[in-house]
Amino acid sequence: MRRSFYHYILTQRGHNLHDPVEVFANDVSRDIMFPKHSEDYHEVADYLELNVNYLDSMDLFDQVWEKYVENNK
Template sequence: MRRSFYHYILTQRGSNQKDPVEAFADHVSQDIMFPKQSENYHEVADYLEMNTNYIKSMDLFDRLWEKYTENNQ
């Protein structure tokens, strides 16, 4: 079964806020406006670029999206 990027990123949460993946996942989990059902790269990327300040680099998102697509086939 395919899952949304949001559901994938929730599996990356942790307590180490110095880890950029865990910190990003924690912020996403608290973002009530995040496109929770989306499986579309551009929809999520546009949302992050236009509506958030918790992602320092879109390179991190690109790496996570790649892992998401590998795990969501």
């Protein structure tokens, strides 16, 4: 079953403040405007680039997106 990027990233939340993926996932979980139903890379990437200040580098998003795609086949 395919799931949105949002549902995938929620599985990556945690308490390790030194793990950038966990920090990113925690931030996304608190973002009420995040495109929760999207499976589209460009829609999510555009949202992150234009609307958030909690992501320091789009490289991190790209890495997490690759894992999402692998996990969502």
